[in-house]
Amino acid sequence: MPELPEVETVRRSLQKRIIGMQIKKVKVFNQYTVKYPKVDEFEKGLVGEEFSEIGRKGKYLLLKFLSGNILVVHLRMTGQFLFVDANQEEYKHTQVVFELPAGKELRFVDIRGFGTMHYFKPEEFATFPGLNKLGPDPFDREFDLDWWIKSLKIRKTKIKSLLLDQTFISGLGNIYVDESLYAAKINPNCPANLLTEKQATDLYWAIKDVLQEGIKHRGTTISDYLDAEGRKGEFQNYLKAYGQKGLPCSRCGTEISRIKLGGRSTYFCPRCQGK
Structure with missing residues (x-):
C-alpha cells in the first residue's frame, strides 16, 4: 500500500502537471471506486471543475478546485494516477478517466480495485470521518x-x-x-x-x-x-x-x-x- 512518501510524491507530480486544467469529461469504469456521490452525479458534477491545488493528509490525496469543492482520493493497495496523452493505449484496470485540455487525460488505474474517491462540497468535506479521525501527519505542526x-x-x-x-x-x-x-x-x-x-x-x-x-x-x-x-x-x-x-x-x-x-x-x- 502506498504510504506517506509515495502519496506525497504523487501529490508533487500532479501539482506540476494539472494545476489550472479544467475537467472536460469524466468516465467511471468501476462504480465501486466512487464512494460519494452517486456515479452519475460524480461524472456530471466534476465537469468544468478547475484544479487549483493538490493537498495531502496522511495517505489521502486532496484534489482541490477553484469552486472550493474537493476530490478526496485514497490509493489503498494499488491505486495510481497517471497523466498521459489521450491517444495513449488505455491501461488495463483503469477505473476512472478525467479528460483534460490539450489532448491530456488523468487516469486512475487500480489493479486490486480498492482505491476510493469522494467528491465533496466544502461543508461535506468538513465532516468526512475518514479525515476527521486521522492522527497528526508527521509534517503537521501538531506533531511536535x-x-x-x-x-x-x-x-x-x-x-x-x-x-x-x-x-x-x-x-x-x-x-x-x-x-x-x-x-x-x-x-x-x-x-x-x-x-x-x-x-x-x-x-x-x-x-x-x-x-x-x-x-x-x-x-x-x-x-x-x-x-x-x-x-x-x-x-x-x-x-x-x-x-x-x-x-x-x-x-x-x-x-x-x-x-x-x-x-x-x-x-x-x-x-x-x-x-
Whole structure:
C-alpha cells in the first residue's frame, strides 16, 4: 500500500502537471471506486471543475478546485494516477478517466480495485470521518516533540502497532515503521509507555528523517507503485530493515530477522534493536 512518501510524491507530480486544467469529461469504469456521490452525479458534477491545488493528509490525496469543492482520493493497495496523452493505449484496470485540455487525460488505474474517491462540497468535506479521525501527519505542526513524548507515555500498545494506527499518527505503513524503528534502534515489540525519553526523542526524529528520505527518492516501489509520470520510486534500494531478512545489519552485521507482529511482517535487527 502506498504510504506517506509515495502519496506525497504523487501529490508533487500532479501539482506540476494539472494545476489550472479544467475537467472536460469524466468516465467511471468501476462504480465501486466512487464512494460519494452517486456515479452519475460524480461524472456530471466534476465537469468544468478547475484544479487549483493538490493537498495531502496522511495517505489521502486532496484534489482541490477553484469552486472550493474537493476530490478526496485514497490509493489503498494499488491505486495510481497517471497523466498521459489521450491517444495513449488505455491501461488495463483503469477505473476512472478525467479528460483534460490539450489532448491530456488523468487516469486512475487500480489493479486490486480498492482505491476510493469522494467528491465533496466544502461543508461535506468538513465532516468526512475518514479525515476527521486521522492522527497528526508527521509534517503537521501538531506533531511536535512535547505532544509525542506525552502521548507515548500513556499508551501500553506495542510501539510498531501504535505507529500503524492511523488515528494516532497518519501516513505511516509497514515499510516506513520498520525503517524508523531500525533507525532509532527500538524493538518493535516494546510497549510505547516503556520507551525512555531519549528513545522517544530518537524515534520522533527518525520518523521525520526516514520519511524525508523516502520522499527524496520518490517513494518505494516493491510491486506496483508509480508516480503520476509513470516512474518507479527508488527508496527500495536504500532499505535497511524492511524486506532484508537474512541480510547483514548495516550497523553491526547481525542478520536481519523477520517476525509476525499483529499479523504484519516485521523486520528488525535482533542485536541493535534487541531490547
